[in-house]
Amino acid sequence: MINKNEIHFRKANTSDISVIWEIIQQSIERRRIDGSTQWQNGYPNLQTVESDVSKGFGHVLTVDNKIAVYVALIFNDEPAYSSIEGAWLTTGEFVVVHRVAVSENFAGQGLAKKLFDYIEEYTKSQNVLSIKVDTNFDNLAMLKILESKGYSYCGEVVLAGGARKAFEKVLM
Template identity: 80%
Template sequence: MTQNNTIKFRKAEISDKDIIWEIIQQSIERRRIDGSTQWQNGYPNEQTVETDIAKNFGFVLTVNDEIAVYVALIFNDEPAYSTIDGAWLTNGEFVVIHRVAVSEKFAGQGLAKKLFDVIEDYVRSQNVHSIKVDTNYDNTAMLKILESKGYTYCGEVLLQSGMRKAYEKVLM
């Protein structure tokens, strides 16, 4: 990626749905090829994307106005997180990161890491100081990002798809 690319973070719009769904399908396939069981059971699906957008959870990172990364950000609402085998770092307001998906066209360019930086800035701008996220044990790419971005392993949470590693980062 060249230096003069314009990277923007914005809410997803319903007109973005088809490209977002395409990006998620690419990520589902990438997980499968990597040997991960994450996202291999029909979730997330096209309805998930529609719901995210309708509830204002969906966000995109664009490069020169082209959607490169999709993410769902959910404020203070992840029922699965109320029970953790371990302990969260904080008990106050938080944002949950779900459904990070990078377009094949932009894969390997560091945009997932960039996304986490942008999310931190956005969350701070909303006066929230905790980000929580979970991932599969075998999603090595996401585990590496969480480690590199200073997330703390807090324990395990049970989601519909099974036990997940749960992380939190407290923003100062």
């Protein structure tokens, strides 16, 4: 079991990019093995990670100073979210969660769930009270996490040419 004191959430830096890319490649393969179409078309790629980090979007969850989970957090900017078949819970500022990827070395330890706790703390610290996220219809692990963390299903958005389930959580 992982001790909470060993876990830290921080912005990714350029020296993290190679490890992050390795973790994303592991996640791409995991999605393929699970029979998912998500992340099977060349996205995300190394340039995506480099862009995330250079723009300050990339964040990592570390365990004993080793990168265990990667996520991109983007404030108020996801063009695909302006058109939803359904309705968002809020219309104000929000944080978008993209590209959650867990290292094979840390898979199955509940760290993706723990990541969402850190995302909520970070979002509140930025005085933003809404988190929006989308995922593939066949990403059962992420759907289960979102349900367990109290995210509300809001409808469908089209992203990267495909329909995605869209969720929002309002932080009070």
